[in-house]
Amino acid sequence: MRITILETSDIHGHMFPYLADKSDRIKQGISYIYRYVQQSRKEEEHVLLIDNGDVIQGSPFMLYHVKNESDHPNPIIQLLNETRYDAAVVGNHEFNFGLDFFKKAMSESKFPWLSCNILDEKTNEPTFGQPYIIKKFGEIKVVVLGATTHFIPNWEDPHHIEGLLFEDAVQSLKKWVPSIQQAEKPDLFIVSYHGGFERDIHTGEAIEEETGENQAYKICQEINGIDILLTGHQHQQMASQINGVHIIQPGFNGQGIGKVTVEFTKRNNRWEVEEMNSQVVQWDDVTPDESILQSVRPFEERTHKWLDKIIARSNGGLEIHDTFQARLKEHPYVEFINKIQMHATGAPISCTALFNNAAKGFSQSITIRDVVTNYIYPNTLKVLEVTGEDIKEALERCATYFDLRNDEIIVNRQFSEPKPQHFNYDMWEGIDYTIDLTQKTGNRVISVTYNGEPLQKDHLYHVVMNNYRASGGGGYTMFQNKRVVIEMQRDMTELIIEYLEQNKWIEATVNENWRILKG
Known part of the structure; x- marks a missing residue:
């Protein structure tokens, strides 16, 4: 049988x-x-x-x-x-x-x-x-x-x-x-x-x-x-x-x-x-x-009728043509998502990720379909109270996303095998930082400043991030059990859609607050 x-x-x-x-x-x-x-x-x-x-x-x-x-x-x-x-x-x-x-x-x-x-x-x-x-x-x-x-x-x-x-x-x-x-x-x-x-x-x-x-x-x-x-x-x-x-x-x-x-x-x-x-x-x-x-x-x-509803327009600079480059050098779409997180919670510092390689950003006419196909998870937001040392450790974790091979920057295998984990590489807003990939892992973040001053190791800062990251998900254990200052019960897709509907016109901006160097 x-x-x-x-x-x-x-x-x-x-x-x-x-x-x-x-x-x-x-x-x-x-x-x-x-x-x-x-x-x-x-x-x-x-x-x-x-x-x-x-x-x-x-x-x-x-x-x-x-x-x-x-x-x-x-x-x-x-x-x-x-x-x-x-x-x-x-x-x-x-x-x-x-x-x-x-x-x-x-x-x-x-x-x-x-x-x-x-x-x-x-x-x-x-x-x-x-x-x-x-x-x-x-x-x-x-x-x-x-x-x-x-x-x-x-x-x-x-x-x-x-x-x-x-x-x-x-x-x-x-x-x-x-x-x-x-x-x-x-x-x-x-x-x-x-x-x-x-x-x-x-x-x-x-x-x-x-x-x-x-x-x-x-x-x-x-x-x-x-x-x-x-x-x-x-x-x-x-x-x-x-x-x-x-x-x-x-x-x-x-x-x-x-x-x-x-x-x-x-x-x-x-x-x-x-x-x-x-x-x-x-x-x-x-x-x-x-x-x-x-x-x-x-x-x-x-x-489909719901997805095709146009809710805002932009000058077209929010389109993503290469997700690797958008992670290597700050992209207007990434900055936009971070700014929405900061706007929704009032937090002065934010971090977010491009979740997968299918992300295309926003064209000149922005629909609900654009929102849900770029922001694919039902994340909520949390503002955590963390130390400067916590932020530095988190940035070092982010820095492990990249490797150098023959002087070329590539994605670390740990973020692609056995399962793609691009969602575990964050890009930050509200701080200025520089990562040098020629340095040893754990010492790649060569500078971090907040409001023009060096980040203070023991000082407390408020950072907004999604609930997955706030729980320590993705290897960010430094965020576990931190004091939650604000917790948003509405998910990010709702917040993005609401922001777009209220503002109608989105200007693509990049303040270039972070850099990835290879020597």
Whole structure:
């Protein structure tokens, strides 16, 4: 007997085969997933379909839904229901719009949500329904146990996770796996973990700081009894084995699907795994079945009308033609975002990032579409009280984004592998600073001034940044547990749109308050 396990992860609300522009079609989204799943169900007798988390946030369409139609049925959940998922795991981005929004999405789901290590702080019991499911295929019993990266409190707005405890995923699995093994005696044990790999899956070498955000390698090494580990969060595509555990990670935005086939043979009155194969299926030979999208077409058209609304105009200097150059030398768009953060909070110092290499800035006619495709995360703002030494340490962290190779400035591999992390390089406004890449790491910031005076090591300064950075996210641990002077509950896309609507005309300016040198 053969069982096929299919996994999606990090769909991030991408329903359609394009990002925001209909003419720019990409092989991604639910229509490709649906086609492949339907074909698999025709060809295979036993198919198990699991989503590994981060499904309800991350696209302009979901932003429109949460801002304008949150009382309507959740469109991405509607499509997952139509695709007939067997279960979904709670991802970290499920909390971005608050618990009420997530709970409504769960209530509309025709499949269970799983996570054994997100607990109710009053009962210490799993919060979101059941931690695992049992699926029977004839005589074969399959268990799917869900777990979620416990690093969420380091990123998320505390109001969005109020009343929840995030138990260390490894420690939680060490309790649940043997307990389930003893109680259920499954023929196949699957863990679906919304998290990734902290070590190279082939060499075991550390590929990032072991903060606990990603623990998949540790799970394979320290927990016995797991046959298959479904992973995600890092947006990578991989299929391999670690310590006898078959691992899979299917990518993001519905650009592929993880597939594990398991052949069983019955011996001594018990089903045993005879052979197991894993792969990531890309859509090279798959055509989308857009019939599944018919139910959300009216929603799609309403979203496009909203996105195409012109809310301001500029002199055209806010366009980004090269994101690398925009990070290497101050760009008007980056300065504009920092100034909005300062305007909204009154903070005298600000830092922000270009989140990915798809950022194009603003043209002369600025639409809502321009805002949401450039500022892709639902960040809120916090003003922290930090020392001059904290700012210096943060700038040194920023300086690690660049490396020198043959006297040419390049991006440090740590910010591109195993997952692009351009969002962890900040550019600052309100201070003047110079970074010299020929200096040793940790000593690259050769000058920092505030109001024309050197930054004082022990002096306190107010700095506005997004909530992810304020929690220490991205390796900025110097910001953890600092006093919060101001906390904005509205997200940045709202603030940017409001600013543009109020001002109508935006002048591109650059004060060149920072420099990157190579000697």
